Amino acid sequence: MTEEYTKVITGGVSHLQEDFDYTMSELTSLCEANNMQVVDSLTQNLDKIVTATYFGKGKVEELEHLATENDVKIVVINDELSPSQIRNLEEKTKLTVIDRTELILQVFASRAQSKQAKLQVEIAQLQYALPRIHPSGNPLDQQRGGGTTTRGAGETKLELDRRVIRNRITALKKQLEDVDKNIETQSKKRKTNTLPNVALVGYTNAGKSTTMNALLEKSVNDNEDSKVFEKDMLFATLDTSVRNVTLSDNTKFLLSDTVGFVSKLPHNLVDSFKTTLAEAKDADLIIQVVDYSDPNFQKTIDVTESTLKEVGIVNKPTILAFNKTDLTAAEYPTIEGNNIYYSALDGQSIDMLIGLIKENIYKNFHQETFLIPYNKGDITSYILDNLEVVSKEYVDEGTKLELIVNSTEYDKLSDYLI
Ligand SMILES: Nc1nc2c(ncn2[C@@H]2O[C@H](COP(=O)(O)OP(=O)(O)OP(=O)(O)O)[C@@H](O)[C@H]2O)c(=O)[nH]1
Ligand SMILES: [Mg+2]
Incomplete structure (x- = not known):
């Protein structure tokens, strides 16, 4: 492992579901995909997660110790946590808590190349962030700077932050619609x-x-x-x-x-x-x-x-x-x-x-040759405009066309099959 990897601890609550180990090892792969090195892992068997802090009290303390021992600042949790669970766990452990959803979003964000993928990922990231921002230490503050929006009368900092994010989501969705439309047009052309x-x-x-x-x-x-x-x-x-x-x-x-x-x-x-x-x-x-x-x-x-x-x-x-x-x-x-x-x-x-x-x-598709008489010019032009023509030859009796057609088109043209 090179030094660019950030050391993390993974954590998960098992309800004794059979795929638990699998999802934990997958979490490790997702961490690696996000340039994180998993130095240790902490799991707990519980019927139900602890509502306030995900792990039970003893495990939360164990997590804090483990992090200090390994000089780790981040814990990655195997489930999606609620905004307050993240906050509580962060307060108790003094660690940065990343849940599985945020991790996957980060991996997608680092992979996105095209305009479409970038927009898709940013929208999903902002939707994830929206209920999770809180006035103190909100990382989005630093990213988005002062912004140009003026604060409305009586609007709290938190409301303002949320409004800025909502507006940004709306704007990005509009952009994505345009990109999608373009791509759809290209795909229609192909079809x-x-x-x-x-x-x-x-x-x-x-x-x-x-x-x-x-x-x-x-x-x-x-x-x-x-x-x-x-x-x-x-x-x-x-x-x-x-x-x-x-x-x-x-x-x-x-x-x-x-x-x-x-x-x-x-x-x-x-x-x-x-x-x-x-x-x-x-x-x-x-x-x-x-x-x-x-x-x-x-x-x-x-x-x-x-x-x-x-x-x-x-x-x-x-x-x-x-x-x-x-x-x-x-x-x-x-x-x-x-x-x-x-x-x-x-x-x-x-x-x-x-x-x-x-x-x-x-x-469902047939690749066959049809002979369309010259007096059926309308059929020939329909074929040339709409169907996949493999080969075309003008013979004495008419136009000989080798076509790839679906069953419906095949039935329509079956009289001309040779
Ligand atoms: N040994 C072996 N390796 C394979 C085979 N098929 C693919 N791989 C390897 O598996 C890895 C992933 O292959 P990809 O084709 O990128 O997988 P993908 O399904 O497109 O993955 P994503 O785009 O990440 O969703 C590559 O390193 C491939 O060389 C195979 O039949 N045998
Ligand atoms: Mg692929």
Whole structure:
């Protein structure tokens, strides 16, 4: 560990829930993702957290001792705390208390690159801060400086602070709407055709971006610029990337890579990221990438499914893609129904995954050749304007068109099938 890491202690109350240890070790990874080094950890079994201070009295004292011993100034708590719990715990321990929500928000903030992601994260951060600011030692005071707003008659410092934040949230939301609209227009442009839309979703670090890049490598229109960022770190991807894939057999589809999930992802963050996940909402096929080498992979599937539900993505045809099988003793690549056990680093695996994708998209999409007579010019222009044309040839009897169409379009055009 380098010296830029800030030393912290993690803390959590267990209600003896089976995933407690898992969420604690995930908390450590989140700390590391936020340049924090976990030097010790304190846990307590309680039926219910202590309302005022989260931990019981004895544990609070133990925490203070542990911090002094290790020369640590920050404790990171495994749950989201109420504003007064944070305040009480800070007063009693003289430590800075960061809860899981704030930690995740900080990681997202450090990763945000695009204007959209930056706005999404800042809105979520301010919404989190709003009920938590208090007149004394409010960190937002220093950040925002004096501000230009004049204080209204009788308005307390606290009310003023809150008003400034609320106004800022409103302004940022407006900006985000404009950015979203722009992105939506681009995405609509892409969708004037009927190409199948495939979205990669899943837990953070499962290998979504690596899988995307491996699929792009099989694309005949692949170039280095189309590659997405992949790295062994939490939340490497915050923005959705959409690419056009054309396979050597001329199968075409749109492929998107999306933000990863983690357990207890803050609700307002999920809400902010709804538009980023719009590609997954429009998808004809979802590929849920799972890190099969993670002993807790089932939990990551559950979290992904409940997060998708929260943003309204339900009942989609889904491939469960168990990645990183190379790190397990299991045989790969193998397919069982709509499940694939594979490794994104293995070419044969990717070929099998492509087979499964094709099988799924061809349930709803057809790639066929149609012959439209010259006296049906209106149909030909409709096709050229709206559908995905793979090839076009003028022959004696009319226009020969190889198309990718969904089932509805296919039925409409079935008279012209050759
Ligand atoms: N051994 C092994 N490593 C893999 C495999 N697939 C991905 N990885 C590694 O896992 C790490 C995370 O991969 P990413 O593709 O960035 O994961 P992601 O799902 O996009 O993660 P976020 O964008 O952070 O949500 C990288 O270091 C990859 O090299 C695999 O099949 N086997
Ligand atoms: Mg990624």
